[in-house]
Amino acid sequence: MTRPRRHIEGQVVAITRRCFDRNHFMRPDTTMHDIAEYVFGRSTQKNNVEIHAAMVMSNHLHIILTDLKGRRSHFMRDAMSGIARARNKDLERSDHFWDGRQYCDTILLDRDAEERKLLYTWLNPVVADLVERADQWPGFKIMPKDWGQTIRVPKPDVFFGRRSPEYVEFTPQPPPGYGHMSLEEVRAHFEGLLKQAEDALIAARAREKRRVKCLNDLVNLDPFSRPDSPSPTGTLSPRFATKNPQTMVAAIARERAFRSEYARQRERWLNGHKRVVFPCGTLWLRHNAPVTCQAHDPTEAGLACTM
Template sequence: MELHAAQMLSTHLHEVLTDVRGVLPAFKRDRNRLVANALKAHRGWPEEVFQRASDSCVELHGAEAVLKEIGYTLANVVEAGLVEDPDDWPGVTVSVNDIGQRVIEVERPSVYFDPNNPNWPERVTIPITMPPALIEAFGARAKEVLVSSVREAIASARAAARSAGRFVKTSAAKLCRIPFTRRSNSPNPFRSRNPSFATGGNAEMAKKARAERKQFHELYRRALDALKKGVAGVCFPPGTWRWARELLPGWLLGVTTISLEASCIPQKRAS
């Protein structure tokens, strides 16, 4: 998994990443489980950390979509009125200057993770990489274009927050001292749209993405119908995950084929 941008607020996480191995569902499952268990051990929470509802996972088609989503991700704390600049956010965040350059080194938490378990090394590194779509589209100018796009997104978010009177009347440092037991009382959107892909306003790319999604559903339905009829050697289309990895009975795994090549897995944003 290649990480390009991330920002964590008190109630949710935004991240832009590229799934180079076709394992995004397993990555999110394991990451969320480990974070939740460690947080519960640290805080003494007895119940769930992440809500049971599915998250928003948007497939990004083209450089325009990648630029827009990275800008949205990094400007989120500004749009919420928490800080004037995302670099001032004391929580987890990536600076636009980090992308393509920084390698974050993280020490193993002192809680939950067994230091004697070889699966949990003392330190791990996380490179913050430049999205392949930007390198392909802009070459050596990728960083310059990205920085300009993110700055525009931050300026727009700042103006929107000021216009709406959302900026808090205290510093981010003081916000961090608010007891974690105090619940957020800000409204959350209910039944809002949850798109499956984004193209950054590129109409031609959107048309192509819709056609690809339609083709996937058609191929999936054909494969599922064939499987129900007892046809051997059924091939599900690239991108199929939960049905084959989690729901199929073991005896059926031998008569199905799942194509999950990394080349078939475009960049995704999860939040």
């Protein structure tokens, strides 16, 4: 049995997915931008998630979202399949598009972790010396200025057939935990944090006499190339993000208790017991079999309502 996933309604998560063999399949040209924008918009509508940040790099992507209905695995299935099929069609290839490992899914347990992951997402191209500031990245991205703005996306010319809608609409939202602030105040808060971090990186780049890439080099990058640096091995995919030790310990203990109880109830269910209640967060069986699950704890760290 593969390790069960625990997805709770309202969890705030950071998601990462990498291209096969680190190839630059998603170089930030206009076609790739249009594919990503359309696919994410369609999958957001279908699976009831709120996107707070996104950065589609040349060979990997980052997304920060709130999983309103515990359907982020469906969101990722639809979005990753849509990107892979459309971009493969555009590149005239049919082989694997994504890395064979599962996408990295990190639950953000508090507001500090949320802010750090948002900045990490936006700063990806800046840290890599690809652009001077995050907003200059030509690929698909969701930035603070996009919050509260409805984006209407036409169907791209590549791949999508007659059954695909001619337009999709979605509205990126600010992250949870800032209900005491107006939309303009939340935007200004994060734009200030982002500028401060960008300024520090620009200063460091100037001291070390490094340059950013030319825009034409970015959009004309060979999509079948990959980085010269060796692929990192043995890296861990963090399940949770927080700097609070007590919060982290509690989250790990809850995850272990979930797996233990899931295994116990699954065994009873397979043996024909009728009164079986699976633990809160059960994913696959909840969507594919008529099983009963426990209610979630609304005070659990990592939910939008507790940020």
